[in-house]
Amino acid sequence: MKKIFYILSILLTANAFAQNVEFTKDNFKDNKDGYKEAKKNLEIGDDLFAQGSVFYRQALDPYLLANKFNPNNALLNYKIGKCYLYSSTKLKSIPFLEKAIQLDANVDPQIHYVMGKAYHLDMQWDKAILEFKKFQSTITKPSEFVEIIEDVNKHIEECNTGKDLVKNPIRVFIDNVGPEINTSYPEYGPIISADESVMMFTSRRAGTTGGGMDEYLNEPFEDIYVSFNKGGKWSTAQNIGKPINTEGHDATMGLAPDGQKLLIYIDEKGNGNIFECDLKGSLWSKPERMNKNVNTDYHESSASLASDGKRMFFVSNRPDGMGDRDIYMSTMDEKGKWGKAVNLGPTINTKYGEEGIYIHPDGRTIYFSSQAHKTMGGYDIFKSVYDEATKTWSTPENLGYPVNTPDDDVFFVVSASGKHGYYASINGNGYGEKDIYMVTFLGAEKPMVMNNEDNLLASQTAPVKETVIAPVMQIKEAQLTILKGVITDAMTKKPLEATIELVDNTKNMVVATFTSNSATGKYLVSLPAGRNYGIAVKKEGYLFHSENFDIPATAAFQEVTKDVELKNVAVGSKIILKNIFFDFDKATLRPESTNELERLTKLLQDVPTLKIEIGGHTDSKGADDYNKKLSDNRAKAVVTYLIGKGIAADRLTSAGYGEEQPIATNDTDEGRQMNRRTEFKILSK
Amino acid sequence: MRNFPGAIINFNQAITLRPDFERAYYNRGATKFEMKDYNGAIADFDKALTIVQGADSYFSRGQAKYALGNKVGAAEDYTKTVEIKSDYAQAFYYRGGIKFENKDYKAAIEDFTSAIKIKPDYAYAYNDRGSAKRMLEDIDGAISDYNKALISNSELPFIYNNIASAKRKKGDFKGAISDYTEAVKLQKDYYVAYNNRGSAKVDAGDYKGAIEDFNKAIELKKDYAYAYNNRASAKYKSKDYKGAIDDCTKAIQLVNDYGYAYLNRGIAKEMMRDNVGACEDWKKAIELGVESAKNYTGDCK
Numbered sequence: 001m002k003k004i005f006y007i008l009s010i011l012l013t014a015n016a017f018a019q020n021v022e023f024t025k026d027n028f029k030d031n032k033d034g035y036k037e038a039k040k041n042l043e044i045g046d047d048l049f050a051q052g053s054v055f056y057r058q059a060l061d062p063y064l065l066a067n068k069f070n071p072n073n074a075l076l077n078y079k080i081g082k083c084y085l086y087s088s089t090k091l092k093s094i095p096f097l098e099k100a101i102q103l104d105a106n107v108d109p110q111i112h113y114v115m116g117k118a119y120h121l122d123m124q125w126d127k128a129i130l131e132f133k134k135f136q137s138t139i140t141k142p143s144e145f146v147e148i149i150e151d152v153n154k155h156i157e158e159c160n161t162g163k164d165l166v167k168n169p170i171r172v173f174i175d176n177v178g179p180e181i182n183t184s185y186p187e188y189g190p191i192i193s194a195d196e197s198v199m200m201f202t203s204r205r206a207g208t209t210g211g212g213m214d215e216y217l218n219e220p221f222e223d224i225y226v227s228f229n230k231g232g233k234w235s236t237a238q239n240i241g242k243p244i245n246t247e248g249h250d251a252t253m254g255l256a257p258d259g260q261k262l263l264i265y266i267d268e269k270g271n272g273n274i275f276e277c278d279l280k281g282s283l284w285s286k287p288e289r290m291n292k293n294v295n296t297d298y299h300e301s302s303a304s305l306a307s308d309g310k311r312m313f314f315v316s317n318r319p320d321g322m323g324d325r326d327i328y329m330s331t332m333d334e335k336g337k338w339g340k341a342v343n344l345g346p347t348i349n350t351k352y353g354e355e356g357i358y359i360h361p362d363g364r365t366i367y368f369s370s371q372a373h374k375t376m377g378g379y380d381i382f383k384s385v386y387d388e389a390t391k392t393w394s395t396p397e398n399l400g401y402p403v404n405t406p407d408d409d410v411f412f413v414v415s416a417s418g419k420h421g422y423y424a425s426i427n428g429n430g431y432g433e434k435d436i437y438m439v440t441f442l443g444a445e446k447p448m449v450m451n452n453e454d455n456l457l458a459s460q461t462a463p464v465k466e467t468v469i470a471p472v473m474q475i476k477e478a479q480l481t482i483l484k485g486v487i488t489d490a491m492t493k494k495p496l497e498a499t500i501e502l503v504d505n506t507k508n509m510v511v512a513t514f515t516s517n518s519a520t521g522k523y524l525v526s527l528p529a530g531r532n533y534g535i536a537v538k539k540e541g542y543l544f545h546s547e548n549f550d551i552p553a554t555a556a557f558q559e560v561t562k563d564v565e566l567k568n569v570a571v572g573s574k575i576i577l578k579n580i581f582f583d584f585d586k587a588t589l590r591p592e593s594t595n596e597l598e599r600l601t602k603l604l605q606d607v608p609t610l611k612i613e614i615g616g617h618t619d620s621k622g623a624d625d626y627n628k629k630l631s632d633n634r635a636k637a638v639v640t641y642l643i644g645k646g647i648a649a650d651r652l653t654s655a656g657y658g659e660e661q662p663i664a665t666n667d668t669d670e671g672r673q674m675n676r677r678t679e680f681k682i683l684s685k
Numbered sequence: 686m687r688n689f690p691g692a693i694i695n696f697n698q699a700i701t702l703r704p705d706f707e708r709a710y711y712n713r714g715a716t717k718f719e720m721k722d723y724n725g726a727i728a729d730f731d732k733a734l735t736i737v738q739g740a741d742s743y744f745s746r747g748q749a750k751y752a753l754g755n756k757v758g759a760a761e762d763y764t765k766t767v768e769i770k771s772d773y774a775q776a777f778y779y780r781g782g783i784k785f786e787n788k789d790y791k792a793a794i795e796d797f798t799s800a801i802k803i804k805p806d807y808a809y810a811y812n813d814r815g816s817a818k819r820m821l822e823d824i825d826g827a828i829s830d831y832n833k834a835l836i837s838n839s840e841l842p843f844i845y846n847n848i849a850s851a852k853r854k855k856g857d858f859k860g861a862i863s864d865y866t867e868a869v870k871l872q873k874d875y876y877v878a879y880n881n882r883g884s885a886k887v888d889a890g891d892y893k894g895a896i897e898d899f900n901k902a903i904e905l906k907k908d909y910a911y912a913y914n915n916r917a918s919a920k921y922k923s924k925d926y927k928g929a930i931d932d933c934t935k936a937i938q939l940v941n942d943y944g945y946a947y948l949n950r951g952i953a954k955e956m957m958r959d960n961v962g963a964c965e966d967w968k969k970a971i972e973l974g975v976e977s978a979k980n981y982t983g984d985c986k
Contacts, residue, residue: 173958419984442955446952446955446981448917448918448929448948448949448952448953449918449945449948449949449975449977450884450887450911450918451911451914451915451945452850452877452881452884452911452915453877453881453911454816454843454846454847454850454877454881455843455846455877456813456816456820456847457782457786457812457813457816458808458809458812458813458834458841458843459778459779459782459809460782466850468945471977556983
């Protein structure tokens with residue numbers, strides 16, 4: 001036993017008092033060749049190191065070789081530690097920096113600052129704070145180091161935030177999306193369609209378009225890849241190909257919720273710009289640089305399209321911001337031109353960097369990364385919600401640990417349901433380098449219920465069961481309806497490229513217009529809760545199809561599939577006008593009907609030979625005569641409206657069918673609602 | 686050693702010799718009560734009451750009626766008792782107990798208070814009044830009464846248990862654990878207190894200690910479904926989701942309609958990524974009346 005203590009004490013002493021060994025000939029007299037080789041590697045490393053942080057990763061290899069020869073040089077250990085801090089394996093810096101301090105705590109004026117940063121990244125909060133404070137104590141003239149003092153204070157504050165966030169982690173599952181998407185090369189920048197059926201991402205994998213290599217990173221140029229989710233499984237990712245991918249860097253930025261428009265990043269001689277591409281059938285259009293309201297001579301690095309297709313949020317480091325990178329919004333005008341960029345203001349933007357903007361399909365929640373607000377280090381991901389009534393953004397809320405870490409957490413997208421988020425991260429369990437992960441938000445912990453009993457009445461031996469009121473845990477969901485489906489020709493069943501007009505019936509306003517894909521007929525529309533929507537599917541040569549969705553503000557997330565078959569303008573064709581509304585039990589048209597009536601007017605104007613019958617229908621409640629009269633009056637009200645709009649009366653007839661022609665059961669509320677309707681029928685064309 | 690059959694023979698003889706011997710009827714009734722022949726006891730108390738309207742006969746008949754589940758009749762007899770003898774503390778006390786069982790806690794408190802006024806060291810009455818106050822969410826009042834009960838008699842384990850449960854309700858988990866510990870010191874096989882202490886430990890974040898307590902409760906009462914269900918909660922908190930599922934399953938095996946065990950098992954299954962199983966359990970919990978499960982089935986197909 002004594003022997004063990006002796007050996008241990010020798011080892012510990014040797015470690016504690018290891019001496020700094022300089023790279024001098026005298027120190028390595030017995031291994032001149034080794035010294036020569038190590039010195040050469042040291043010089044190669046120093047040359048790269050001197051060129052700045054971009055070259056730190058390349059400096060690592062020669063430095064590590066030199067360190068193998070002489071592991072006890074404080075400066076080399078410090079430099080290796082610093083290089084690792086700029087690599088994808090940042091935590092490897094810790095033992096080198098610790099050794100540098102042990103060998104010579106004054107090896108570099110910034111050693112404690114760098115050590116603090118390494119501990120910070122490793123979530124060793126108290127050690128990090130201690131190192132930052134040690135560094136602060138070395139600053140003798142604070143007035144000359146205002147910026148660095150501010151930076152150190154920021155780090156200390158971040159460590160304290162980190163402590164709190166780690167103590168109260170959010171409940172999530174974080175899963176690697178799998179080998180169909182991830183490889184041993186870096187994958188990052190995932191973007192998804194609202195229904196998570198399409199994912200695009202950026203990768204620096206082998207086989208990049210043109211086969212070129214980034215000389216700084218010694219890695220292939222970035223290309224964009226796409227994968228499709230079928231039955232919960234991602235397909236093997238494919239290079240999205242030309243014209244989107246070029247021989248240079250091509251990276252994802254944003255995907256419209258319906259997957260029909262893609263925003264990409266193209267580096268134009270160091271000036272990153274936003275380009276847009278449209279999916280035409282199965283082919284992507286050539287990327288087009290967005291206008292000068294969006295792109296500047298500065299760097300535009302991230303962008304996201306709102307579900308209405310009329311607002312775009314993006315990140316730029318243009319000089320009129322609040323500092324570093326800021327988030328801006330541009331709105332499309334009536335001519336389809338993107339308007340002047342508006343800074344989102346001080347609630348969102350800070351003097352530090354903001355990055356990775358994503359607008360959720362609900363149209364009012366943004367996710368973005370910031371180096372400020374309450375970050376636990378580097379960029380953290382935050383969420384803010386726009387209040388339409390006050391025209392303000394809510395105070396950004398840190399998404400919490402483990403989604404956020406002390407390192408940079410950027411480019412986070414969230415599914416329409418709000419249940420899944422996607423982002424890239426370097427994780428020991430991945431396939432190598434950065435991989436794409438899916439975060440499943442579990443929400444607040446569902447409390448388990450325990451049961452207890454007491455001998456409440458002394459005279460009774462049987463215990464009395466405690467009354468338990470199980471706590472009610474509300475599961476937060478995005479208040480949004482996703483409407484999707486396929487639009488086809490009713491006769492041929494072939495997919496159609498049709499226009500989908502989304503109307504806010506309360507405001508009588510077209511809020512968005514979409515187009516279904518010409519090759520698949522697929523469409524997807526986001527309907528934020530709290531409105532009554534009229535949806536009109538239109539295509540030239542076809543009768544329009546209308547749907548109505550009344551979504552209360554409290555409605556939970558739902559995904560509705562509605563396939564639409566458009567009918568040709570043919571004699572006998574019938575269309576239900578689902579957005580025509582009457583006052584209760586009356587034949588007075590409500591103002592919300594205006595858009596639908598205008599569509600019908602336009603159809604009659606476009607096809608001037610068309611003669612139609614407007615038919616009114618009721619459910620079976622009430623007396624037959626009464627229903628017939630009510631439906632007749634309602635049909636007449638529509639005809640009167642059309643005549644008022646200049647449609648010749650001889651082209652219009654009205655009929656009140658009462659309850660005679662039900663299209664659904666009258667035994668349920670839903671069925672009765674379907675039966676209460678206004679139709680039009682083509683009589684001749 | 687009590688010889689009830691022998692006593693009955695003697696009372697029979699006494700009644701044969703003197704058919705209006707009220708005390709003989711009363712005592713024979715009391716003996717039959719002890720022998721759990723409650724109907725026989727009631728018949729004798731009835732007879733005694735036809736001879737003398739005695740408070741003790743009404744009280745004892747009330748006890749027998751209660752034993753037969755006739756709480757209304759028992760309460761009426763206790764009322765008759767205190768009408769005849771207004772300082773009959775036990776009659777007030779037992780009537781208070783019936784009111785408690787009928788969830789008329791305010792009226793129960795009045796009766797327990799009357800009993801205490803007559804008998805200021807009435808530990809049981811203090812305990813039960815404390816429990817009635819607890820049911821009315823007057824936790825401080827309950828603790829005060831339980832403490833008074835302990836002053837009268839500090840050897841009753843259930844009082845420590847009750848005071849502990851009141852403290853737990855107030856969020857004083859440390860105090861609760863300490864009092865449950867006193868309860869199990871006084872009564873080594875007090876499985877109820879072990880189960881309760883386990884729950885208090887879960888509340889306090891001592892999941893390992895909680896599991897040990899639930900183990901002990903189960904050791905003392907092998908079919909104690911509550912302890913299995915509660916141990917599941919401690920295991921869940923310790924991230925032992927499989928263990929939690931197993932314990933809930935055991936609780937369900939013991940009590941087939943144990944809604945909360947289904948709810949809990951669903952919660953543990955969710956963490957094991959068994960969404961289908963979780964949904965099945967939550968749906969079953971809803972069937973069994975667990976309303977809170979309705980919030981969890983939004984994603985269930």
